[in-house]
Amino acid sequence: MTIYLPPLDDNNPDFFPPVSSALEEPDGLLAIGGDLSPERLRVAYSKGIFPWFGTDEPLLWWSPAERAVIDPIAFVPSRSLKKYVRKQGYRVSINRAFEQVIQHCALIRGENQVWITPEMREAYIRLHQLGSAHSVEVWQEDELIGGLYGVNVGSLFCGESMFSLKTNASKTALWYFCEHFRHHGGKLIDCQMMTDHLASLGAEPVQRHDFTLLLSELKHQITDASLFRSQWINANHG
Helix, strand or coil: CCCCCCEECCCCCCCCCCHHHCCCCCCCEEEEECCCCHHHHHHHHHCCCEECCCCCCCCEEECCCEEEEECCCCCCCCHHHHHHHHHHCEEEEECCCHHHHHHHHHHCCCHHHCCCCHHHHHHHHHHHHCCCEEEEEEEECCEEEEEEEEEEECCEEEEEEEEECCCCHHHHHHHHHHHHHHHCCCCEEECCCCCHHHHHCCCEEEEHHHHHHHHHHHCCCCCCCCCCCCEEECCCCC
């Protein structure tokens, strides 16, 4: 079966087809081509669209029928997680090692999951330098052992990927970030597509139409200016 995808105009980063036109199979495939310029990436995320493609594949853009989202208020760490983090002495920071985080996220994937290509890494590093992409880092002493990164759109944080080199490191990143994010005006975390791992972390499914309505409100909301300042962050260990 032949699949037709609208090609994006290299000279018009503002244009994307409506997300309602995304394919059912493969789920959410919306468009092809364009580039990974900061301007196009910002527009894409503001419309609920994200890039996802492998090595030697064309640039593909997606908006799946069902999104995985996490309400930062609803995320409740278990007692065992709190106890474990205290015992291990994990510390968490924001925007202190963005390039290291995205590099770890790329390396931890298997050969069949190579989608954080060098082109993708460079694009998100540029976006980070411009203040739109951010990282959360988990440390044990001076060793980076886990983290996540994503793109901020108003009071929505669009998570891209996470990694963990030691037990509970990525879960710790999410826990600390949820508390810090909501304390500074953050409302929702987008995790893109549901997986068993995300479900275990408290992600809930939301249909594309409902997610688009939420996005239309959240992208205009302003969070505290100190939210993504490079800093060490704390969480409730009670």
